[in-house]
Every structure is written in structure tokens, then in C-alpha cells.
Amino acid sequence: MEPLIELKNLCYKYEGQSKEDWAVNNINLEINSGEFIAIVGHNGSGKSTLAKLLNGLLLPTKGEVRVGGKSTANEDELWQIRQQLGMVFQNPDNQLVANIVEEDVAFGPENLGVPSSEIKKRVKEALELVRMDNFTRHAPHKLSGGQKQRVAIAGVIAMRPDCLVLDEPTAMLDPVGRSEVIETVEKLNREEGLTTIYITHFMDEIINADRILVFEAGEVALSGTPAEIFSQVDKIKELALEVPQITELAYELKKSGIDIAEDIFSIDRLVEEICSLK
Ligand SMILES: Nc1ncnc2c1ncn2[C@@H]1O[C@H](COP(=O)(O)OP(=O)(O)OP(=O)(O)O)[C@@H](O)[C@H]1O
Ligand SMILES: [Mg+2]
Structure with a gap:
């Protein structure tokens, strides 16, 4: 393909x-x-x-x-x-155009000339997918940053992109808004196959x-x-970047002489590693 x-x-x-x-x-x-x-x-x-x-x-x-x-x-x-x-994009306020959440999500498909019955269906689906279906009639400017960004994502997916x-x-x-957004994006990728x-x-x-x-x-x-990238802790630091906190912790443990794998980037995996230490 x-x-x-x-x-x-x-x-x-x-x-x-x-x-x-x-x-x-x-x-x-x-x-x-x-x-x-x-x-x-x-x-x-x-x-x-x-x-x-x-x-x-x-x-x-x-x-x-x-x-x-x-x-x-x-x-x-x-x-x-x-x-x-x-x-x-970064700033949700620049992406929201209407005074009501559902109108905002409908804006994109309306511009594409999608028939109104179909728009209704898409708006409902999109808001469900980003878990904002309880906010259909809310004013976007009163939402939290994470909620606004999820509405912006709904507006995009209502246009059915690849x-x-x-x-x-x-x-x-x-931090709460961040995790809401990343979880939503991961779900859309995993469950809807959205690239x-x-x-x-x-x-x-x-x-x-x-x-x-x-x-x-x-x-x-x-x-x-991620395993290939985050195991190169020194290289990442050379590029003036950080590794995930949990990887950093594993890296420091290893440096201090504890025999632990380098490619650790989840808490569960670190716990597993530590528990298996002799
Ligand atoms: N409108 C512009 N006119 C001239 N140079 C620009 C313009 N926008 C970006 N650049 C330059 O192009 C390079 C790449 O910028 P870009 O915005 O793509 O980086 P970025 O990785 O997105 O950075 P950031 O993490 O700050 O968002 C930089 O050197 C930047 O100064
Ligand atoms: Mg940038």
C-alpha cells in the first residue's frame, strides 16, 4: 500500500x-x-x-x-x-469560532457543503468521540483549556480527515487538560484508525x-x-531535550550502579524492573 x-x-x-x-x-x-x-x-x-x-x-x-x-x-x-x-494548533481560543459548542463543531462541515442532516450526525459523533457530548449547548469561552482543545479537535474530525x-x-x-487531550488523540488513533x-x-x-x-x-x-529513542538518554540531552521523567529516573538508578534496563518509560515497567532485582 x-x-x-x-x-x-x-x-x-x-x-x-x-x-x-x-x-x-x-x-x-x-x-x-x-x-x-x-x-x-x-x-x-x-x-x-x-x-x-x-x-x-x-x-x-x-x-x-x-x-x-x-x-x-x-x-x-x-x-x-x-x-x-x-x-x-496551540491556542484553542484562536480555533473556536462560534458561540455554542455544537455550532463550532458544525462550522467545518458546513463550509465543506455537507448536507445539514449529515452535519447533525457528524457533530454528535465528533463530540462523543472527544467526550464533550454533555457540553453541546455550552459557550466555548467558558470551557477549560482542555475542553476547548477537545472541541477544536471535534471540529476537525467532523470534517472526516484521514x-x-x-x-x-x-x-x-x-496538566489535567494535557492528559485529556493526549488521551483523546490516542483514542482517535487507536479506535478510529486516524493517522x-x-x-x-x-x-x-x-x-x-x-x-x-x-x-x-x-x-x-x-x-x-519510543524504546529506541528514549534509551539514548545522553543523545537526547545533547539535543537539549528531556526524556520522560520515569526514563530519567531509571537512567539515574542505572548510573548509580543499580542493574536496571535502560528502555523504561512507564511506571509499571520500572516497578517490574525494580521488583525483579536480586
Ligand atoms: N515567519 C517566519 N519568518 C522567518 N523565519 C521564520 C518564520 N517562522 C519560523 N522561522 C524560522 O524558521 C525556523 C524554524 O521555525 P519553526 O517555527 O518551524 O520551529 P519550531 O520547531 O516549530 O519551534 P517552536 O518549538 O518554538 O514552536 C526557525 O529558525 C525560525 O526562526
Ligand atoms: Mg512550533
């Missing part, structure tokens, strides 16, 4: 960036339908630029972005690509990803499963 998303020698330079300064520098990548891809990397490493290249908000300076076989550089196909890739691209959706949320590209600064959020890409200066510096 051909990959849902293909990046070929993808490069992007903003106006004013110097000759050797690329925001995104020669990325080659294939993302399959149903995958959960996490993207991390310190400030300015090119994550948001990549997100915007994916749905054609930005067009490649060099190379190509293909979604479902269609290229973002082809104006006739861009409209379809925008429908296939739903975007969720892929969800989330650029730091939890950056402005408190997910999840950009974050929080390593604890991505321990269940299929693949993690670590960005550095517009390039993919590391890629692999």
Missing part, C-alpha cells in the same frame, strides 16, 4: 533566511495510514514549518509533499489535501507513539520507536 504521506527531499526557507539557513532541510519521510507519529525538537528546529508544509499552508522551496498521492504544489489538488489533513496534525496542542494547558502527527515539547505524552522523530536544525536527527 502506498504511504498516506510522502516527503521527498523537502526543504523550506523563509524569506530573509540566509543561504545555508533552512527551516526544513532535506527531509525524506513516509507516513503510513494509521500511524501515530510524534515530532519533538527544541525551539526553532522546524516542527511548525513542517506542519504547515504538510497541508500546503506553506509550499516547498525544494522537494515535494504528497498526501494520498497528490502534491501540495498542485493547486487543483490542494483543496483535497486540506480536507484530508485536519490541523489543530490525518490529524496537532502542533503543540497541549502547550497552553494545565496522527503530534508535535509536542512534552516527552511524557508520546511514550505510546509508533514512531518518534527528533528534529534538529530542520532535519530529522533521530527517529525510531
